[in-house]
Amino acid sequence: MATERMFQIQAISGHVGTIPGRGTQREVEVCKYIDVSTCIGCKACEVACVEWNDHPFRETTFNNTYQTMPTTEWNYYNLIKFNEHEREPDGTLMWLMRKDQCMHCQDPGCLRACPADGAIVQYANGIVDFNQENCIGCQYCVSGCPFNIPKFNASTKKVYKCTLCSDRVGAGLEPACIKACPTGCLHFGTKDDMKQLAETRAQQLRDNSGFANAGVYDPQSINGTHVIYVLHDITKPELYGGLPANPVIPFTYTYWKWIAKPIGLVIALLGLLAVFFHYIFTGPKRPQPEPMEDEV
Amino acid sequence: MSTSARPYDETVRRDFGGYGRTVVREGELLRHPTYTRFLHWTVAIFFFAALLSGLAIYAPWLFGWLAPLFGGGPMCRFLHPWFGLGFVIAWAFQFVNWRELMSWAEADRRWLRNIDRYVKNEDSIEPEYVGFYNGGQKLQFWEILFGGALLLITGLLMWFPEVSGRISVAISYVLHDIAALIMLGGIFIHIYLSTIGQPGTFQAMTRGVVTRAWAWTNHPAWYREVTGRDPRADYEEARRRQAERARAMAGSERGEIKPERGPTGSPAD
Numbered sequence: 379m380a381t382e383r384m385f386q387i388q389a390i391s392g393h394v395g396t397i398p399g400r401g402t403q404r405e406v407e408v409c410k411y412i413d414v415s416t417c418i419g420c421k422a423c424e425v426a427c428v429e430w431n432d433h434p435f436r437e438t439t440f441n442n443t444y445q446t447m448p449t450t451e452w453n454y455y456n457l458i459k460f461n462e463h464e465r466e467p468d469g470t471l472m473w474l475m476r477k478d479q480c481m482h483c484q485d486p487g488c489l490r491a492c493p494a495d496g497a498i499v500q501y502a503n504g505i506v507d508f509n510q511e512n513c514i515g516c517q518y519c520v521s522g523c524p525f526n527i528p529k530f531n532a533s534t535k536k537v538y539k540c541t542l543c544s545d546r547v548g549a550g551l552e553p554a555c556i557k558a559c560p561t562g563c564l565h566f567g568t569k570d571d572m573k574q575l576a577e578t579r580a581q582q583l584r585d586n587s588g589f590a591n592a593g594v595y596d597p598q599s600i601n602g603t604h605v606i607y608v609l610h611d612i613t614k615p616e617l618y619g620g621l622p623a624n625p626v627i628p629f630t631y632t633y634w635k636w637i638a639k640p641i642g643l644v645i646a647l648l649g650l651l652a653v654f655f656h657y658i659f660t661g662p663k664r665p666q667p668e669p670m671e672d673e674v
Numbered sequence: 675m676s677t678s679a680r681p682y683d684e685t686v687r688r689d690f691g692g693y694g695r696t697v698v699r700e701g702e703l704l705r706h707p708t709y710t711r712f713l714h715w716t717v718a719i720f721f722f723a724a725l726l727s728g729l730a731i732y733a734p735w736l737f738g739w740l741a742p743l744f745g746g747g748p749m750c751r752f753l754h755p756w757f758g759l760g761f762v763i764a765w766a767f768q769f770v771n772w773r774e775l776m777s778w779a780e781a782d783r784r785w786l787r788n789i790d791r792y793v794k795n796e797d798s799i800e801p802e803y804v805g806f807y808n809g810g811q812k813l814q815f816w817e818i819l820f821g822g823a824l825l826l827i828t829g830l831l832m833w834f835p836e837v838s839g840r841i842s843v844a845i846s847y848v849l850h851d852i853a854a855l856i857m858l859g860g861i862f863i864h865i866y867l868s869t870i871g872q873p874g875t876f877q878a879m880t881r882g883v884v885t886r887a888w889a890w891t892n893h894p895a896w897y898r899e900v901t902g903r904d905p906r907a908d909y910e911e912a913r914r915r916q917a918e919r920a921r922a923m924a925g926s927e928r929g930e931i932k933p934e935r936g937p938t939g940s941p942a943d
Contacts, residue, residue: 392733392735393735394735394736491844491847493732493733493734494734494747495735495738512734512747514731514734514741514747514750514751515747515748515751515752516731516751517835518843518847520835520840521835521840521841521843521844521847522840522844523840526840534748535748535749535751535752536748628840628841628844628845629844630845630848631844631847634848635848638851638852639732639733639848641852642851642852642855642856643733643855645855645856645859646855646858646859646862648859649858649859649860649861649862649863650859650862652862652863653862653863653865653866653867653871656793656866656871657866657870657871660793660795661795662870662872662873663795663871663872663892664872664873664874664891665873665874665885665887665892666798666799666887666890666891666909666912666913667798667887667909667912669916
C-alpha cells in the first residue's frame with residue numbers, strides 16, 4: 379500500500395498504454411530469504427505482521443496443530459504452516475515449519491488475472507502490491523495466484539495480501555517479519571545476495587547435516603519469486619504446507635485472455651459497425667407499399 | 675387467432691391475467707400479447723443491468739465510467755451476478771413462451787440460404803415462406819439460449835470460487851466474456867432491426883400490434899396464417915389502390931374533391 383511514487387513501477391494490472399517511468403532508473407530487486415531449517419515456529423513474524431499492519435486481533439482456529447489458522451486471511455498476511463513429517467527410511471520425526479506469505483512472483487498470476495487498472499502493481503524492485511482504491515473486488519487474482527495468497531474481505535469487498543512491507547522498504551527498513559525473527563531464519567536484501575546466501579546454506583545442509591536433497595526454492599515456472607526458501611528436501615516442497623513444486627498461472631490468464639478478450643470485443647463492435655453501415659448502404663426496410671410523399 | 679404456441683390459454687397470454695390490455699385497431703394485427711411484452715422488457719432490463727455492470731468489470735480502463743451507475747466497482751461486482759440471475763430466470767419464462775415459435779424448420783434453412791437478399795434488402799416483401807419469426811430471429815433466440823446457459827454455468831463457477839477451484843474460475847472468466855461479447859454483438863443487430871432498420875417493428879413490443887402492411891412485408895406466412903389472406907395479393911392490391919389514390923389526388927389538384935383515406939396500408943379501408 380505504498381504510494382506509487384515511492385518505487386519505480388514495473389507492471390500495472392488491467393492497464394492499456396505505457397507504464398510511466400519504467401526502466402528510467404536503476405533498481406535492485408529485493409528478496410526475502412527464509413531458511414526453513416532454522417525456523418523454530420515461534421510466530422514472532424505473525425505477530426509483527428499483525429502489529430505493523432494495524433490489524434485487529436482475530437480468532438484463531440485450533441486443528442490439533444500449532445498452526446494459528448488453516449490459511450492466511452485478509453487481515454493475517456503471515457502464517458507459519460506446521461507439518462509433522464516422518465522421514466524415510468528410518469521414520470524419524472521432522473517438524474516442518476514454513477512461513478507462508480505472498481511470494482512476490484516475478485511473473486505474478488494475480489496481476490495477470492486482474493482486470494482493474496492499477497489495482498495491482500509490480501515495482502521494479504520486485505514487490506507486488508495491491509492498491510485497494512482501484513480494486514473492484516472481482517477476486518480474479520485469487521484464482522490467478524498459485525500460492526492461495528490474496529484474500530477477499532466481504533465487508534470492504536476488496537482483496538488484501540502481504541505487501542512485503544512496501545511502506546517500510548520504501549523508507550529503507552526491512553519488512554516487519556524480518557525484524558522480529560529471533561533465530562536469523564529470515565533475511566532480507568537484494569535478490570542476488572539472498573540467492574547466494576541461500577545456495578550457501580543449502581550446500582551446508584547437503585554437506586554437513588545429512589540433507590542430501592536440500593535446495594533453494596525459487597520456482598522458475600513463474601520466473602522466480604522475491605521470497606525464496608531453503609528446504610531440507612527441495613524435491614518435496616508440498617510437505618511444507620502445500621508449497622507447489624511447479625507453480626503455474628492458469629493458461630487462460632497467460633495466453634488466452636490476451637487473445638480472446640480483444641477478439642470478443644471486436645465481434646461485439648462489428649455488430650455495431652455492421653448495423654451502422656447497413657443503414658448507410660441499404661437503408662431501412664419499410665412496410666410495403668411505402669406511403670406516397672404527400673401521405674406521410 | 676393463433677399467433678403463438680398452443681399450450682397457453684390465449685386470453686391469459688393476450689391480457690396477462692387481466693393486468694394488461696392490447697388494443698388492436700382496424701388494419702392492425704396482434705403481434706405480441708401483454709405477457710410476451712412483459713417478459714421481453716423484464717429480460718431486457720436485466721440484460722442491460724448485467725451488461726453495463728459486466729462491462730465495468732470486464733475492462734475498467736475502458737468502461738470504468740459505468741461503475742458509478744451501480745455504486746462503484748465493488749458494488750458493480752456484487753450486483754452483477756444478481757442481475758445475471760434475474761436475466762436467466764426471466765429468460766427461462768420467455769424460452770418456455772417462445773420455444774415452439776422458435777423451432778427450426780425447412781423455411782428457416784431457406785431463409786438462411788437467401789440471407790444475402792435479406793441483408794441487401796432486395797425483395798420488396800419477404801419470401802412467402804417467412805413465418806412468425808424468420809431464420810435470423812430464431813438464430814438469435816438459440817444464440818441467447820446457449821449463450822445464456824454458458825453465462826449461467828461459468829457465472830456460477832466464478833460466483834462460488836471456493837467450491838469450483840481456481841482453474842475453473844480462470845477458464846470461466848474468459849468463456850463468460852466471450853459469450854457476453856457475442857451476445858452484445860447480437861443485441862446491436864436486434865435493436866437496429868427492431869427500430870430504425872425496420873420501421874413499424876418497435877410498436878410490436880410496446881402496443882403489441884403491427885400494421886397489416888408490416889405483416890405481409892416482413893412475415894408473409896404469418897400474415898396468411900392469421901388473416902387467411904394471400905400476402906402478395908394484398909400487397910399488390912394495396913399498391914393498386916395507392917396508384918388510384920395518386921391519380922385521384924392528381925385530379926383533386928385540378929379542383930375535384932380529395933377522397934377519404936383509410937389507415938395506411940390497410941387493404942380494406
